[in-house]
Amino acid sequence: MYLIGETTHGHHQIEMACNACHTSAFGGPEVIQSACIDCHGEELELAKDSHPKTKFSDPRNADRIDILDARYCVTCHKEHNEEIAGDMGLTLPEDYCFRCHEDIGEERETHKDLPFDSCASAGCHNYHDNLALYEDFLLKHADEPDFKHPAVTPARTKLATLAAVRNFAIMTSDQVHADVALDAIAGQEELVAQAHHDWSQSQHAHTGVNCLTCHAAEEGEAVEDDNNVTVLGLQTSNWVEKPSYEVCQKCHTDQVDGFLLGKHGMRLAHSLSPMKVSDAKIMMKTEAGHEELDCMSCHSAHRFDTVAAATDSCLTCHDSEHVNNYWGSPHGKLQQEVLAGVRATEEGVTCATCHMPRIEVSIGDSQIVMVNHNQNENLRPNEKMIRPVCMKCHSLEFSIDALADDELIESNFTGQPQQHIRSIDMALERDAKTNRTDKAY
């Protein structure tokens, strides 16, 4: 297939699904815009997008739109122009702030003579997501210590709570039994025995998620096993050897939805073959090149080890300096202590802690903690990680400084930030000069 230009890091995986973006052969920019919003709209909404389309659709901005039509994502983020994409893997003009805020130096002494391209590149502002960067937030979190005590991530929801919220039963060890005759797979007894062992140690075994729940769409014939327990016989006609992500999705809906929006699952979301590690545009380990990504790639079938999924699975494939410095970093050392059993799980910092963090979500009247499987929400620009990730353990100032320090990021945060972003200082200086009250009502 001929492409008019190489696609960017964000979209190269789905470049063969033309209709993912070009949803119609007819229509103007609204067609593409609608496709952008279909995938990215929810994240923009969560980020309380500082520059929504409605800010620019008023005719009073007609002259601005002539120069920079900010109603459409593709004005700044051009696709099929990979050669001009920047560090974040997408195209971005340098002067987009200047076009509307060129006179900022007149109203803010501190902003006088700042370079026109420094607004969003210096850790101070972000075009879309300023949740951690707006002035009152800076003031609210000024003067915090670098490290919080305790520095912990949200604890996983207890199985009993989850069972009550999701309405399923928990089985005791005595009640756990496989629902297929395990000797039914002739010639694969060893494999099946290992699978059975792994499964029996998992939460699936204790929550009634049995062999056939995942491996067969239809139940098999009931038979008795060697222990005279009634189990279901294997029916090869409906046995699925490798259940797809869609099977997981039946129960783990939110997690799989996030996975499909993220870099690992976006090909599947567009009915393409699974992402292969060797297809990645970032540094990956050669020996993992053949791996294809679905739920099992990270969670490994039957065992579903979430601890391994949070670090080992990532390190098996990814190969950047940042990744390879993980175990020797302060974050990695904390996790080693967790694995050694000398530190609480919530005090460890895994790859997932930062890039697939635990988030609290409401289900009815209950709150549960789940993992956000869409890593796009905590990747680039890294300022969007400040509130959901960094500030769980660090101060705002430390977080801003650390995320602006490329060398520190490469070392996986081994050491202190070597530069200081003055945004909190500026906010404090300005606040000290004004007599303000926010108690008008």
Add this chain to the structure above:
Amino acid sequence: MMKRALTITSCFFGAVAISGCNPNASKGIEPKQYTDSLFAVMKADRTNYTKLIIKRLGPKGADAIKPNEHWDDMPNGAPLPAQMFRFGAEGVAEMTDDFTYSLQSLWPINKQNAPRTPVEKKGLQYVVDNPGQNFYGEEKLGDKTYFTAVYPDVAVAAPCMDCHNNHKDTPKSDFKMGDVMGGVVIRVPL
């Protein structure tokens, strides 16, 4: 359906027909009457929000909500009346482009809300210089001509002027009750 229900289409030169583009439709609404009517609804809604929600449930009432500029980043936060007004304008912009409106001022807290077009500048100055009067004009923006109306936005409650007078970004801190603090600009394509 939503958009269609709200559509009031401009069919003739300057005349606006609620009934759509039926060439036999004889009744139409003059742009001035159209924008005056829209303003009446906006003003009534904003006043009601201030009195019935903010005043009643805010710190000087039941103290159940916290009116604040950063309302969406605090528990029980509630949008300020001016923000509520802007959210209305943004919501309308998502549904129709048959009219737009905005809240502007010669002394805006956010500089992006200062008048930009010549008609906006003239209109905002006019409603300040001529208390109690509205301003109407026409302007060409991009490739379209618009009927633009500017209505005075008057300080009717103490919190309006307290907030503006004390805000660190305000260029004017001596508003008094009854002062024209800005204007509502309503624009209709002709």
